[in-house]
Amino acid sequence: MERNRIGGVSFWPAVMGQGTAGPGAPGVGRRRLLRAAGALGLAAGAAPLGLSGARAATPTRGGTLTMARVADVISFEPVVPTDNMSIWAKLLVFQMLIRSNQKGDGFVPDLAETWEASADKRTYTFHLRQNALFSDGTPVTSADVKFSFTRVLTDKDSWAASLYPTMDIATPDPHTVVFNLKEDWAPFLAAVSTHAACITPEAYFKKMGASAFGEKPIGSGPFIMQEWHKGDHILMVRNPRFWDPTRPYLDQVIFSVVADDNVRMLKLQSGEIDIGSDVPFSQIARLSHAPGMSVQLATYDRIDWFQFNVKSPKFADPKVRQAFNYAVDKQAIIQAALFGYGSVPTTFLPKMMDADTQDPPYAFDLAKAQALMAASSMPDGFSVTCTTVSGDTVGNQVAQIIQQMLLPLKVKISITPLEGNTQYNQLATGKYEMAWGYMTSDIIDPCELIAYAGAGDEGSDAVWTFYNNTKVNALAKQGLSELDPTKRAATYLEMQRIIWQDAPFLWLYWTPARTGVRANVHDFQVLTTGNYWIEDVWKS
Amino acid sequence: MIRYILRRLVMLVPVAVGITMVVFLLVRLIPGDPARTLLGIHATPELVAAMRAHLGLDRPLWVQYLIFVRHLAAGDFGHSYYYGEAISQLVLTHLGPTLVLIAYSVVLTLVIALPAGLLAAVRRDQAADHLVRIGAVVGVGLPSYWIGFMLILLLAVTIPIFPVAGYGTGFPSHLFDLFLPALTIAINLAPLVLRALRASLMEALASGYIDTARAKGLPRRVVLLGHALPNAIVPAVTVLGLNIGYLVGSTVIVETVFAVPGLGQLMINSIGTRDYPVIQAVTLVLGVLVVLVNLATDLMQLLLDPRVRREVA
Numbered sequence: 001m002e003r004n005r006i007g008g009v010s011f012w013p014a015v016m017g018q019g020t021a022g023p024g025a026p027g028v029g030r031r032r033l034l035r036a037a038g039a040l041g042l043a044a045g046a047a048p049l050g051l052s053g054a055r056a057a058t059p060t061r062g063g064t065l066t067m068a069r070v071a072d073v074i075s076f077e078p079v080v081p082t083d084n085m086s087i088w089a090k091l092l093v094f095q096m097l098i099r100s101n102q103k104g105d106g107f108v109p110d111l112a113e114t115w116e117a118s119a120d121k122r123t124y125t126f127h128l129r130q131n132a133l134f135s136d137g138t139p140v141t142s143a144d145v146k147f148s149f150t151r152v153l154t155d156k157d158s159w160a161a162s163l164y165p166t167m168d169i170a171t172p173d174p175h176t177v178v179f180n181l182k183e184d185w186a187p188f189l190a191a192v193s194t195h196a197a198c199i200t201p202e203a204y205f206k207k208m209g210a211s212a213f214g215e216k217p218i219g220s221g222p223f224i225m226q227e228w229h230k231g232d233h234i235l236m237v238r239n240p241r242f243w244d245p246t247r248p249y250l251d252q253v254i255f256s257v258v259a260d261d262n263v264r265m266l267k268l269q270s271g272e273i274d275i276g277s278d279v280p281f282s283q284i285a286r287l288s289h290a291p292g293m294s295v296q297l298a299t300y301d302r303i304d305w306f307q308f309n310v311k312s313p314k315f316a317d318p319k320v321r322q323a324f325n326y327a328v329d330k331q332a333i334i335q336a337a338l339f340g341y342g343s344v345p346t347t348f349l350p351k352m353m354d355a356d357t358q359d360p361p362y363a364f365d366l367a368k369a370q371a372l373m374a375a376s377s378m379p380d381g382f383s384v385t386c387t388t389v390s391g392d393t394v395g396n397q398v399a400q401i402i403q404q405m406l407l408p409l410k411v412k413i414s415i416t417p418l419e420g421n422t423q424y425n426q427l428a429t430g431k432y433e434m435a436w437g438y439m440t441s442d443i444i445d446p447c448e449l450i451a452y453a454g455a456g457d458e459g460s461d462a463v464w465t466f467y468n469n470t471k472v473n474a475l476a477k478q479g480l481s482e483l484d485p486t487k488r489a490a491t492y493l494e495m496q497r498i499i500w501q502d503a504p505f506l507w508l509y510w511t512p513a514r515t516g517v518r519a520n521v522h523d524f525q526v527l528t529t530g531n532y533w534i535e536d537v538w539k540s
Numbered sequence: 541m542i543r544y545i546l547r548r549l550v551m552l553v554p555v556a557v558g559i560t561m562v563v564f565l566l567v568r569l570i571p572g573d574p575a576r577t578l579l580g581i582h583a584t585p586e587l588v589a590a591m592r593a594h595l596g597l598d599r600p601l602w603v604q605y606l607i608f609v610r611h612l613a614a615g616d617f618g619h620s621y622y623y624g625e626a627i628s629q630l631v632l633t634h635l636g637p638t639l640v641l642i643a644y645s646v647v648l649t650l651v652i653a654l655p656a657g658l659l660a661a662v663r664r665d666q667a668a669d670h671l672v673r674i675g676a677v678v679g680v681g682l683p684s685y686w687i688g689f690m691l692i693l694l695l696a697v698t699i700p701i702f703p704v705a706g707y708g709t710g711f712p713s714h715l716f717d718l719f720l721p722a723l724t725i726a727i728n729l730a731p732l733v734l735r736a737l738r739a740s741l742m743e744a745l746a747s748g749y750i751d752t753a754r755a756k757g758l759p760r761r762v763v764l765l766g767h768a769l770p771n772a773i774v775p776a777v778t779v780l781g782l783n784i785g786y787l788v789g790s791t792v793i794v795e796t797v798f799a800v801p802g803l804g805q806l807m808i809n810s811i812g813t814r815d816y817p818v819i820q821a822v823t824l825v826l827g828v829l830v831v832l833v834n835l836a837t838d839l840m841q842l843l844l845d846p847r848v849r850r851e852v853a
Contacts, residue, residue, distance in 0.1 A: 074622065163689070211624055230633050232801035257801070259796055260705075266705075418831070
């Protein structure tokens with residue numbers, strides 16, 4: 001996952017399953033998601049947002065899929081890069097032991113056919129597919145798995161090492177990997193399914209070195225990275241040695257780079273590309289009616305906010321922060337700036353596993369907001385600078401709306417748009433009073449996002465709000481080792497409620513992933529973690 | 541003549557040195573820290589310090605500069621903070637599209653400006669002249685990103701002749717795909733060239749030797765193209781050369797709009813990520829390019845105008 005396309009946060013799917021696929025038919029869950037997205041207040045009128053073709057027909061083999069995305073891949077080396085473009089592309093080239101399912105609530109086999117955990121959850125055994133081969137023909141063995149995980153744990157630039165408990169890895173035979181954990185670790189399966197833990201061939205990797213491997217990767221995934229024209233496009237071809245002989249359907253996949261939103265949508269409309277990512281909110285309704293294509297909205301683990309620097313005397317008092325949350329009408333903002341394609345958050349996390357979706361959001365209540373301000377340490381209001389990213393139309397629009405909404409509190413906001421990197425750096429060095437921000441997830445378990453945005457003692461100072469609540473910190477740590485899923489959910493619920501009351505953020509909305517897809521593309525879907533299983537996609 | 545060229549090339553060196561110094565300083569003055577950018581959310585103070593040391597950013601500025609220059613003298617641009625790739629490789633792969641785009645834009649500029657300038661000068665103060673001049677004002681006034689989008693809407697979406705964006709694979713495809721971007725730049729640039737051409741053509745057409753040529757009974761085309769134009773073209777070419785800096789700069793916008801993987805796009809991306817070595821390298825390359833193009837413009841002058849040749853010799 002990434003924040004501002006720089007750096008990343010990963011949070012990974014719920015852990016507690018053991019064994020095979022998650023419950024329910026993926027199709028049903030998906031339709032429900034879309035209907036829910038529709039119910040969350042579409043713009044006036046019925047905008048038919050379709051699935052890109054129901055799986056009624058039989059998939060046809062062959063063809064080339066062209067997908068335009070906002071930026072290029074940085075590297076195919078699995079452990080270090082944290083930008084979404086690299087992550088979502090490498091997942092076509094490599095396999096992981098297990099991966100999160102399409103609904104985002106469990107795990108399904110990938111390289112590992114089956115797995116089991118010991119009763120005390122300290123030993124996890126994975127059984128690899130016997131017929132798995134890397135694209136150069138060498139078999140995938142447990143030694144390769146051990147090598148890949150060791151890199152994640154020990155590489156000096158590895159960001160994912162903290163997701164794992166202290167453990168050692170044993171390889172009793174070429175198709176079995178055993179993890180012996182030295183401590184209780186609730187999110188272990190989620191850690192195993194983290195995209196950094198892609199399985200790479202040990203011999204080839206050592207021969208090439210990390211840098212060269214990142215340019216010419218070899219994996220056991222459904223596609224082979226064939227050509228990479230930097231800044232322009234990447235060509236991937238079907239891996240004939242993929243373990244599943246029926247997949248992938250496509251002969252080729254091209255990821256092209258089209259940074260400008262309007263141009264990308266125009267290319268999609270004219271049929272030059274098959275899939276265009278990140279449809280602008282303002283164009284969703286129009287493009288849903290465009291001939292030959294549709295707009296897919298998918299549940300996406302993302303939350304946007306304006307954050308407070310609680311070290312500033314203006315925001316030190318939680319009553320002020322709560323007042324802001326009551327004074328801002330989030331539903332109105334969603335209608336105005338997002339054209340209705342969003343929902344009001346009920347917790348500081350995106351809508352994911354163990355997220356608190358039962359408590360009410362901050363309702364729009366101006367009287368309550370004013371009462372809170374009057375009782376706070378800043379009853380006469382104040383002036384404050386709020387930084388946004390220049391060029392981010394939606395963010396700046398929302399800032400202007402909030403500027404108006406906060407006037408009754410005698411708060412005068414002056415909006416300062418800054419260049420993206422500058423805004424982020426000011427944020428990360430605490431040189432701000434109020435700033436726009438967001439976070440997304442790679443995986444569905446909440447514990448890393450909790451460490452990033454909730455706990456104040458995990459190195460990121462709660463996304464540099466400097467919010468530091470000892471009870472929250474304790475609950476965060478507790479959740480890591482709480483193996484009982486019900487107790488863990490309860491721990492996290494208690495923690496979320498405290499953070500909600502303390503309101504170190506002005507939470508804005510949850511938004512869906514928005515992808516434009518041509519009508520002849522079938523079975524394409526964006527998962528909650530933002531990636532896509534292209535091996536299932538076919539064209540008619 | 542050769543000495544003249546050599547002398548100009550030697551002058552390139554202090555220019556390059558100047559560019560490296562200015563860019564080196566400027567890029568480190570803007571807020572934003574490449575180490576923090578690379579680390580993203582994992583940027584604890586310790587990790588940031590370690591990364592800065594790893595990138596060599598903890599040394600004093602003048603030491604950093606000397607290291608940079610030493611590598612440069614050996615032909616090594618260093619490695620990108622962000623991509624990790626050798627920058628010379630990065631620059632080489634992105635140089636092609638930009639060079640093609642620039643050359644293409646110049647050709648299209650001349651294709652538009654020459655006939656239009658000729659027409660305006662010959663039909664001076666008539667309808668054609670007014671139309672051309674209005675067209676010139678409009679063309680120079682429109683912002684390039686707007687022109688780009690309008691061209692896409694018109695010639696790629698409504699009447700689908702050209703692709704919406706991209707670069708294509710293979711040279712013929714490059715030429716076809718780059719037509720709209722090159723045209724975008726040409727629409728902004730041609731008015732300047734054509735106005736200079738028109739002005740100098742009008743002056744040439746009013747001079748004595750043209751009367752002589754006409755009196756000799758030479759056909760109009762020969763008078764115009766064989767006598768007036770060669771005398772008038774030099775200022776127009778000079779104007780084109782002077783605006784090369786603008787041309788190179790406008791590739792940044794045009795490459796972004798049309799998704800062309802050139803130096804402009806590389807520049808924008810590396811500024812956004814504070815990839816210092818890449819910013820330095822690309823600025824240097826673009827600066828040298830501008831100087832070389834200016835040199836080429838002056839050489840064109842030498843070629844076209846015997847009077848300048850005599851001066852130089």
